[in-house]
Amino acid sequence: MFITIQRLQFQYKNTKEPTIKDFTLDIKRGEIVSILGNSGSGKSTILRLIAGLEIPKSGSISINGKMIVDNNTFTPPEKRKVGMVFQDYALFPHMTVENNINFGLRSMTRKEKQLRIEEMLSLVNMTEYKKRYPYELSGGQQQRVALARALAPAPSLLIFDEPFSNLDANLKVKIRCELRNILKDTGITSIFVTHDLDDANVIADQIVYIDNGMVDRIVSPDSN
Numbered sequence: 287m288f289i290t291i292q293r294l295q296f297q298y299k300n301t302k303e304p305t306i307k308d309f310t311l312d313i314k315r316g317e318i319v320s321i322l323g324n325s326g327s328g329k330s331t332i333l334r335l336i337a338g339l340e341i342p343k344s345g346s347i348s349i350n351g352k353m354i355v356d357n358n359t360f361t362p363p364e365k366r367k368v369g370m371v372f373q374d375y376a377l378f379p380h381m382t383v384e385n386n387i388n389f390g391l392r393s394m395t396r397k398e399k400q401l402r403i404e405e406m407l408s409l410v411n412m413t414e415y416k417k418r419y420p421y422e423l424s425g426g427q428q429q430r431v432a433l434a435r436a437l438a439p440a441p442s443l444l445i446f447d448e449p450f451s452n453l454d455a456n457l458k459v460k461i462r463c464e465l466r467n468i469l470k471d472t473g474i475t476s477i478f479v480t481h482d483l484d485d486a487n488v489i490a491d492q493i494v495y496i497d498n499g500m501v502d503r504i505v506s507p508d509s510n
């Protein structure tokens with residue numbers, strides 16, 4: 287298994303009950319998993335634990351055979367090689383498209399960075415927009431730049447939290463197919479949080495239902 291999450295438990299400060307009660311999940315390399323569940327069921331919290339933005343009370347997460355968190359280990363977020371795409375895209379408004387993509391690239395020469403930026407722009411079909419600022423782009427274009435920025439440092443895992451929530455229905459349908467194709471082309475393992483079953487059916491290889499901080503059931507797309 288590429289990602290192994292075992293018996294994860296987590297409670298926010300000043301709350302009475304744990305938000306994540308007992309969460310166990312295995313994900314294969316290159317697989318796209320959707321986490322589906324009601325508001326407040328713990329979807330975003332799982333992503334925060336995987337990214338290293340929260341520390342679990344118990345349980346463990348390993349990525350590609352490397353333990354990133356357990357009772358004795360805590361790998362900080364910047365060392366996890368986990369790329370994140372959130373609902374507001376969070377592009378830097380004062381940076382052009384190419385500079386947004388450049389932002390996550392470290393330990394590369396200038397030439398390597400330029401090459402990587404061009405590669406990512408072409409992947410998301412945004413080459414001709416590289417000099418533009420985010421406010422000069424449509425929602426779908428911003429979404430593609432956010433994806434290019436997340437993919438640029440070659441993460442081992444990409445996590446998405448409701449990335450389509452700000453897109454209108456038509457654009458959403460177009461973007462989610464594009465996104466699946468791009469993820470499958472690059473072979474990057476991905477976890478995708480949504481409360482929209484249609485999104486999950488289109489994009490995922492596996493749908494994980496979460497309820498009250500636990501895995502309720504795991505199904506194949508369209509077999510619900």
Ligand SMILES: Nc1ncnc2c1ncn2[C@@H]1O[C@H](COP(=O)(O)OP(=O)(O)OP(=O)(O)O)[C@@H](O)[C@H]1O
Binds near residue numbers: 301305324327329332
């Ligand atoms: N920083 C926090 N402090 C205390 N409680 C929190 C905090 N963040 C989230 N929670 C609580 O944890 C529970 C799970 O929240 P989470 O955001 O993981 O749910 P979700 O499934 O992603 O919901 P949604 O679909 O509404 O985004 C909720 O009851 C929420 O109120």
